Amino acid sequence: MRYDVLMPHPDIAAALRAVLPADGVLSGEEECRPYECDALTAFRSLAPIVALPRTEEEVRRVLLTCSRLNVPVVARGSGTGLSGGATPHAQGVLLSCARMNRILEVDPVNRIARLEPGVANLKISEAAAVFALYYAPDPSSQVACSIGGNVAENSGGVHCLKYGLTVHNVLGVRGYTIAGERIELGGQRALDAPGLDLLALTIGSEGLLMIVTEVTVKLIPRPPCAQLVAASFTNVHDAADAVAAIIAEGIIPAALEMMDRKTTVAVEPFVHAGYDLSAAAILLVESDGAREEVSDQIADIERVLLACGASALHRSTSEAERARLWSGRKNAFPAAGRMSPDYYCMDGTIPRKVVGKVLEAIGEMEGRYGLQTLNVFHAGDGNLHPVIMFDSNEPGSWERADRFGAEILELCVRVGGTITGEHGVGIEKINSMCVQFSPAERAAFFAVKQAFDPAGLLNPGKLIPTLQRCAEFGKMHVHGGALPHADLPRF
Numbered sequence: 223m224r225y226d227v228l229m230p231h232p233d234i235a236a237a238l239r240a241v242l243p244a245d246g247v248l249s250g251e252e253e254c255r256p257y258e259c260d261a262l263t264a265f266r267s268l269a270p271i272v273a274l275p276r277t278e279e280e281v282r283r284v285l286l287t288c289s290r291l292n293v294p295v296v297a298r299g300s301g302t303g304l305s306g307g308a309t310p311h312a313q314g315v316l317l318s319c320a321r322m323n324r325i326l327e328v329d330p331v332n333r334i335a336r337l338e339p340g341v342a343n344l345k346i347s348e349a350a351a352v353f354a355l356y357y358a359p360d361p362s363s364q365v366a367c368s369i370g371g372n373v374a375e376n377s378g379g380v381h382c383l384k385y386g387l388t389v390h391n392v393l394g395v396r397g398y399t400i401a402g403e404r405i406e407l408g409g410q411r412a413l414d415a416p417g418l419d420l421l422a423l424t425i426g427s428e429g430l431l432m433i434v435t436e437v438t439v440k441l442i443p444r445p446p447c448a449q450l451v452a453a454s455f456t457n458v459h460d461a462a463d464a465v466a467a468i469i470a471e472g473i474i475p476a477a478l479e480m481m482d483r484k485t486t487v488a489v490e491p492f493v494h495a496g497y498d499l500s501a502a503a504i505l506l507v508e509s510d511g512a513r514e515e516v517s518d519q520i521a522d523i524e525r526v527l528l529a530c531g532a533s534a535l536h537r538s539t540s541e542a543e544r545a546r547l548w549s550g551r552k553n554a555f556p557a558a559g560r561m562s563p564d565y566y567c568m569d570g571t572i573p574r575k576v577v578g579k580v581l582e583a584i585g586e587m588e589g590r591y592g593l594q595t596l597n598v599f600h601a602g603d604g605n606l607h608p609v610i611m612f613d614s615n616e617p618g619s620w621e622r623a624d625r626f627g628a629e630i631l632e633l634c635v636r637v638g639g640t641i642t643g644e645h646g647v648g649i650e651k652i653n654s655m656c657v658q659f660s661p662a663e664r665a666a667f668f669a670v671k672q673a674f675d676p677a678g679l680l681n682p683g684k685l686i687p688t689l690q691r692c693a694e695f696g697k698m699h700v701h702g703g704a705l706p707h708a709d710l711p712r713f
Contacts, residue, residue, distance in 0.1 A: 269310035299371030305648030339370025376426030454501035478602030562611035605643035
């Protein structure tokens with residue numbers, strides 16, 4: 223665990239109080255302690271100053287003030303991020319968007335919604351439900367996570383296979399650079415926007431380029447019917463082969479998720495979903511659309527599952543049962559907290575064809591690191607979420623979990639995948655960026671950052687590693703202090 227010390231700029235608190243309401247600036251340890259980390263609690267830094275703007279104009283004033291005083295700014299949504307992207311800077315300002323939580327417009331004709339960044343993901347669908355519309359990306363934390371945070375991390379969810387990530391469902395953003403310049407990217411009601419398409423560049427940029435103050439999202443019709451099949455497999459390799467076979471058949475389910483036995487055993491006492499606890503792995507495969515379409519697709523899915531060795535199939539017969547089967551998947555991370563004092567949720571993406579071998583390799587790593595994992599992930603697009611369980615009260619436990627996670631990420635790169643699918647890089651994976659990207663590629667990332675933020679004040683030290691950092695990481699790597707190259711399996 224890491225705690226940084228309070229070292230605020232001597233004039234920043236007074237300067238911010240001059241441009242924000244009296245309750246818009248927090249300072250001192252007691253007031254700022256709740257903001258010391260996001261959901262990656264292994265990294266903490268006590269924010270010296272927290273700014274709580276309510277309007278775009280107040281955001282602009284904060285940024286102008288920090289720019290003038292050369293003070294770093296870190297944006298924060300709901301604090302549900304898992305990569306340390308919202309960890310405060312020890313000499314900077316933590317800009318919380320929590321009070322900017324208004325739904326500005328729901329337009330059922332154009333099927334869009336305009337939102338302030340602090341609006342919770344689930345609130346969008348609740349507001350659109352009266353028009354039989356909803357917002358598709360549904361992270362497990364959707365009841366709490368904010369749309370601004372979703373934009374920063376390019377969040378996904380269990381239905382991202384069919385409906386896409388945040389980048390596929392956001393039509394436009396508005397925000398401000400550190401210099402207080404307003405930027406509008408993308409379109410709202412038009413099919414296209416003039417000029418260069420920079421919208422996708424900002425989605426997933428983790429607050430390094432601009433502070434988003436308004437988001438326009440795409441709404442889609444709520445499917446009239448949805449049905450889910452839970453398929454049991456006696457080994458993870460057959461389950462992984464079934465995932466690849468479904469996609470190879472040209473079937474694109476609404477969702478295709480996988481949980482191993484340890485995960486189902488952990489969640490079943492909590493959710494009472496009726497999972498087959500004897501299965502080595504369970505696939506949750508959902509189809510949605512018109513009733514006839516769903517019926518035909520479910521039949522095709524079940525045919526493929528049985529051909530791939532499924533030992534049992536259970537088809538949901540009601541909306542309540544479908545929701546119950548999903549509840550275990552949605553609550554897998556909290557269930558880990560029932561089994562272990564601490565857990566570390568990883569995020570990497572791999573080709574579907576190697577899912578079984580990667581899970582086998584993770585099992586071998588468990589023995590070497592002396593730590594257990596729960597494996598639950600978006601199987602349809604190869605997005606792994608191994609949950610590493612550890613006890614921070616045990617000396618060396620977190621360090622082993624950290625090395626374990628780093629080795630998983632290097633394995634993802636080695637088999638043709640990436641170090642993140644939807645959780646972002648933040649602090650957590652910044653060393654692993656040295657593994658995936660060349661110096662020239664990292665220099666290009668820095669050039670984009672500098673074009674938006676020449677002074678480097680927005681969320682510094684996150685996402686893009688410096689040459690010096692990668693050099694130090696390389697020395698650790700060679701001497702066995704980080705990722706044990708020789709022990710990694712080659713597929």
